[in-house]
Amino acid sequence: MIKKIVSDFKEFAFKGNLIDMAVGIVIGGAFGTVVKSLVDDIIMPVVGRLTGGVNFKDYYFVLKGEVPAGTALEAAKKIDGVNLLTYGNFVTSFISFLILAFVLFIVINKFMTALKNKLEKPAEAAAPAAPGEEIALLTEIRDLLKNEKS
16 A cells, blocks of 8 residues: 555656656746846836835835834834834835736747647648649559559
């Protein structure tokens, strides 16, 4: 019983599809890191520059307590009895999500189009081409020779 379970597990764990999926997950995680860096290090500074030096990550709203005006987010978090809604980080994460979704859309759309084209081409190629004139003549000669022998 245990040998059967171990055998089934080995077959499952070392199938090509599972390995491919694991590689895809690792690459997807790395891709997420690259997109996060793109948003944090390139896009958000440009957006901040266009909006007058605003850093969205420092945006928050005080739900409870009092925070002096102009206090940075990290300093505001350290004040006792203060409850903050830090929506700036959400804005950055949402922009990151939109970029990731757009890139995935482009990649998947390209992949699906290529797959669709690949699947349609064999259907067109499956219809045999009409034999050339020489082939038709050779076939006719062969048939005549067969009839002569009979």
